[in-house]
Amino acid sequence: MTQLLLFNITNGLIIGAFYVLMALGISLILNLSNVINFAHGGFLVVGGYIAYTITPYVGFWGALLIAPLLTAIIGFVIERVLVRPLYGRDPLYSLLLTFGLAFIFEDGARFIWGAQGKPVSVPAILAQPLSSELFFVTGYRLFMVVTVAIAVALLFVLLRYTRLGIRIRAGTLDLETVAALGINVGRLRTLNFAVGIYLAGLSGVLAAGQLGLEPTMGTSLLMPSFIAIIVGGVGSLTGTLLGGLLIGVASGITAVFLPAASEAIMYVMMAIVLLIRPRGLLGEEGMMT
Amino acid sequence: MIGKPLSSRRLATLAAIWLILLLAPFWMVPLGGYTALGTRVLVLGLAAMSVNFLLGFTGVLSFGHAAYFGLGAYGAGFALKYLMPSTPLSLLCGTLLGGVAGALLGALIARRRGVYFAMVTIAFGQVFYYIAFQWSSVTGGDDGLRGFARQPLHLGFATIDILSNANAFYYFVLFCVALAVGMMGFILRSPFGRTMVAIRENERRARFLGIPVDRHIWIAFSLSCFFMAFAGALYALVNNFADPRGLHYSQSGDFVMMAVMGGMRSFWGPLLGAAVFVVVQDYLSSITINWMSFIGMLFIAIVLFFPRGLLGFLRRKAQT
Numbered sequence: 001m002t003q004l005l006l007f008n009i010t011n012g013l014i015i016g017a018f019y020v021l022m023a024l025g026i027s028l029i030l031n032l033s034n035v036i037n038f039a040h041g042g043f044l045v046v047g048g049y050i051a052y053t054i055t056p057y058v059g060f061w062g063a064l065l066i067a068p069l070l071t072a073i074i075g076f077v078i079e080r081v082l083v084r085p086l087y088g089r090d091p092l093y094s095l096l097l098t099f100g101l102a103f104i105f106e107d108g109a110r111f112i113w114g115a116q117g118k119p120v121s122v123p124a125i126l127a128q129p130l131s132s133e134l135f136f137v138t139g140y141r142l143f144m145v146v147t148v149a150i151a152v153a154l155l156f157v158l159l160r161y162t163r164l165g166i167r168i169r170a171g172t173l174d175l176e177t178v179a180a181l182g183i184n185v186g187r188l189r190t191l192n193f194a195v196g197i198y199l200a201g202l203s204g205v206l207a208a209g210q211l212g213l214e215p216t217m218g219t220s221l222l223m224p225s226f227i228a229i230i231v232g233g234v235g236s237l238t239g240t241l242l243g244g245l246l247i248g249v250a251s252g253i254t255a256v257f258l259p260a261a262s263e264a265i266m267y268v269m270m271a272i273v274l275l276i277r278p279r280g281l282l283g284e285e286g287m288m289t
Numbered sequence: 290m291i292g293k294p295l296s297s298r299r300l301a302t303l304a305a306i307w308l309i310l311l312l313a314p315f316w317m318v319p320l321g322g323y324t325a326l327g328t329r330v331l332v333l334g335l336a337a338m339s340v341n342f343l344l345g346f347t348g349v350l351s352f353g354h355a356a357y358f359g360l361g362a363y364g365a366g367f368a369l370k371y372l373m374p375s376t377p378l379s380l381l382c383g384t385l386l387g388g389v390a391g392a393l394l395g396a397l398i399a400r401r402r403g404v405y406f407a408m409v410t411i412a413f414g415q416v417f418y419y420i421a422f423q424w425s426s427v428t429g430g431d432d433g434l435r436g437f438a439r440q441p442l443h444l445g446f447a448t449i450d451i452l453s454n455a456n457a458f459y460y461f462v463l464f465c466v467a468l469a470v471g472m473m474g475f476i477l478r479s480p481f482g483r484t485m486v487a488i489r490e491n492e493r494r495a496r497f498l499g500i501p502v503d504r505h506i507w508i509a510f511s512l513s514c515f516f517m518a519f520a521g522a523l524y525a526l527v528n529n530f531a532d533p534r535g536l537h538y539s540q541s542g543d544f545v546m547m548a549v550m551g552g553m554r555s556f557w558g559p560l561l562g563a564a565v566f567v568v569v570q571d572y573l574s575s576i577t578i579n580w581m582s583f584i585g586m587l588f589i590a591i592v593l594f595f596p597r598g599l600l601g602f603l604r605r606k607a608q609t
């Protein structure tokens with residue numbers, strides 16, 4: 001029983017780490033640009049398939065470095081060409097645009113790589129379990145959690161200490177003042193968007209190694225990410241981090257006692273949070289509410 | 290357009306719209322359509338108008354309205370399958386199920402605004418998709434709810450066979466849609482409807498005028514859910530089947546798109562949008578398996594080039 005519980009908590013943490021990576025990207029874009037990026041799952045799929053395609057040439061480690069960057073470049077171009085004209089209009093329009101993009105990404109992946117799932121092989125060093133006692137902690141899972149932790153830490157360092165990060169945080173609070181201080185808000189939004197999409201690409205590569213690749217996988221990871229943001233509080237990245245881990249672990253624990261409800265628990269948690277603390281766990285009153 | 294006295298021009302437009310709808314079975318078939326397509330356009334058009342009741346006239350974006358549409362469909366299906374084989378009763382049950390669920394959740398959601406409102410409505414909408422998908426012993430799961438069929442109407446003096454006679458069913462649906470649309474128009478012309486528009490135009494000013502904005506948004510949300518559920522119940526009768534995908538947020542996106550494509554500032558725009566959307570989707574899916582990409586491109590094109598929708602575009606053209 002203890003082992004089963006431990007197994008599922010570990011599972012929940014790993015899944016939660018995924019949600020965190022996805023949700024942080026969505027959160028970044030939402031906070032600065034007021035755009036709900038429905039295509040985030042699509043970018044994840046793109047990242048995963050790019051990794052799958054280039055692995056034979058550059059190996060897994062090369063793909064881990066290159067695929068998220070390529071995804072971020074695609075995101076950069078899409079922001080420049082399609083999303084940028086919509087800033088300043090009703091958020092409805094950017095929502096519909098990314099919604100349409102999500103269709104195109106999913107269908108495009110199916111068109112190029114086929115509807116069948118693609119297995120992605122990870123390096124042998126990561127494939128074996130750490131010990132026979134804790135058979136479920138394969139090296140890859142540990143590696144995933146560590147990678148996510150490093151990525152999140154780097155993101156927070158970027159936001160805390162670099163000029164770009166400070167501008168992003170300032171823009172989240174008051175974009176008008178930031179613009180008045182002479183900062184190119186358009187470029188800021190583009191870079192911010194690219195950083196968010198980089199995280200989506202990275203989740204795509206990691207997900208590919210763990211779950212295999214399917215054109216629809218992005219869509220299924222999108223909704224938990226939304227819930228993570230709502231639970232954690234819109235406007236707070238730390239909240240998103242907390243929200244993602246919370247719902248991951250909660251659904252892991254629920255899987256032990258009531259497997260059918262392991263997804264339902266996320267929605268229950270969201271309803272409870274909205275009832276008791278409508279702004280979310282770490283959300284600030286008045287931000288986007 | 291809503292609320293102005295009925296000018297002769299408006300009366301002529303209204304008469305033309307109803308004439309087109311009334312004669313649809315006669316002009317659709319020669320044009321290469323079929324009556325069932327017309328029935329679907331009517332029902333989805335009503336759904337898009339219900340979304341627009343909230344989006345276009347209160348200015349509140351719900352991206353989870355498909356949930357109440359789907360709940361209406363399941364409600365109607367349950368009533369026909371387990372309760373009593375009666376078409377009116379199934380419509381009533383479906384409307385109540387979706388509407389009440391919407392009103393309850395609306396109370397939780399109505400204080401949120403903007404993108405946050407949209408996100409919360411999406412997430413709550415997915416709850417019902419998830420239930421319909423998982424609870425397969427009751428809902429049929431992925432396969433949907435089957436094993437029921439719409440029943441002939443008994444009017445006392447006559448029986449109308451809406452099951453096998455496609456034209457009779459079209460007119461039955463048209464009658465139902467007319468009732469709902471009439472009620473929608475009535476609400477929008479009432480002081481409450483004017484208040485909705487006031488909130489859309491300037492929420493802060495409406496608040497200063499002493500209008501309880503949150504309560505009004507909640508009522509508008511609930512009303513729109515009732516209309517939505519009614520459309521969903523009709524859709525179950527159209528297909529004799531309730532589909533879990535009808536509850537999914539991508540269906541919500543389609544409804545919002547129909548409203549935007551037709552023109553969300555106009556009362557009839559969403560019906561036009563639904564007609565175009567259904568015909569395009571029907572056509573695309575018959576010629577290519579990659580129709581999803583084309584629908585996606587259509588979304589992007591509309592958003593970038595026709596943000597006011599077809600009616601808004603035509604009206605602007607007429608003005609210049």
